Amino acid sequence: MNLEDTQTLKNLARAFATETQDGARYQFLKQQAIQQQLNYAANTLKLLATNEMAHAKLWWSLITENDKVSHKNIEIKAGFPYETGEFVDQIGIVADVEDREGSRIYVDFAKTARKEGLADIAEKFDMVASVELQHSAILTQLYKGLKDGALYKSQQAVEWKCTKCGYIGTAKTAWKTCPVCMMPQGFAEGQIPLK
Ligand SMILES: [Fe+2]
Numbered sequence: 001m002n003l004e005d006t007q008t009l010k011n012l013a014r015a016f017a018t019e020t021q022d023g024a025r026y027q028f029l030k031q032q033a034i035q036q037q038l039n040y041a042a043n044t045l046k047l048l049a050t051n052e053m054a055h056a057k058l059w060w061s062l063i064t065e066n067d068k069v070s071h072k073n074i075e076i077k078a079g080f081p082y083e084t085g086e087f088v089d090q091i092g093i094v095a096d097v098e099d100r101e102g103s104r105i106y107v108d109f110a111k112t113a114r115k116e117g118l119a120d121i122a123e124k125f126d127m128v129a130s131v132e133l134q135h136s137a138i139l140t141q142l143y144k145g146l147k148d149g150a151l152y153k154s155q156q157a158v159e160w161k162c163t164k165c166g167y168i169g170t171a172k173t174a175w176k177t178c179p180v181c182m183m184p185q186g187f188a189e190g191q192i193p194l195k
C-alpha cells in the first residue's frame with residue numbers, strides 16, 4: 001500500500017497525534033481521580049487510556065508498516081484542547097472531545113480514505129469512531145453522575161461492589177465508607193458497569 005501524496009496519510013498522522021494526546025489526558029485525569037479517592041472514575045480512565053493507546057498503535061502501524069515509503073516528517077494541521085478546570089468539568093470536556101472524534105472527525109477521515117481507494121483504512125476509521133462514541137457515552141455518564149451525586153444512588157436497591165476489598169452489598173445508596181475495608185464511597189462501583 002502506498003500512501004504517499006494521499007490526504008489519508010496526513011489523517012493517519014493526525015489520528016495518531018489525537019490518540020496519544022487522549023491517552024495522556026486520561027492518564028493525567030486518572031491520577032487526579034486517585035488523589036480524590038474516586039476509584040471507580042480512576043478505573044474507567046485507566047481503561048480508556050488503554051483503549052486510546054491501542055488506537056494509537058493501529059494508526060502508527062498503518063503508517064510505518066503498511067506504507068512502503070519511510071516518512072521523515074509528516075506535516076499536520078490540527079487543534080487540540082488545553083482547558084483547565086475542576087476534575088468533574090475536565091470529564092465533561094473529554095466527553096465532548098470523544099463525541100467530536102466519533103461523530104465527525106473519524107467519519108470524515110473514513111470518507112476521505114474511501115474516496116482515495118483505501119477501503120481497509122476507511123473501515124478502521126469507522127470502527128474506531130464507534131469506540132470513541134462509546135467513550136463519550138461512558139464519560140458523559142460519569143460526568144453527570146459526579147456532578148449530581150447520582151453515581152452513588154439508584155432508584156431501586158442494587159449491588160455495590162467495593163473496588164478495594166471486593167465486598168458486595170445491596171442498597172439504594174452506596175455506603176459512605178465500605179463496611180469491610182473502610183475505603184470511601186469513591187471506591188464503590190454500582191450500576192454503571194465498565195462496558
Ligand atoms: Fe481512541
Ligand SMILES: [Fe+2]
Pocket residue numbers: 022048052098131132135
Ligand atoms: Fe476515546
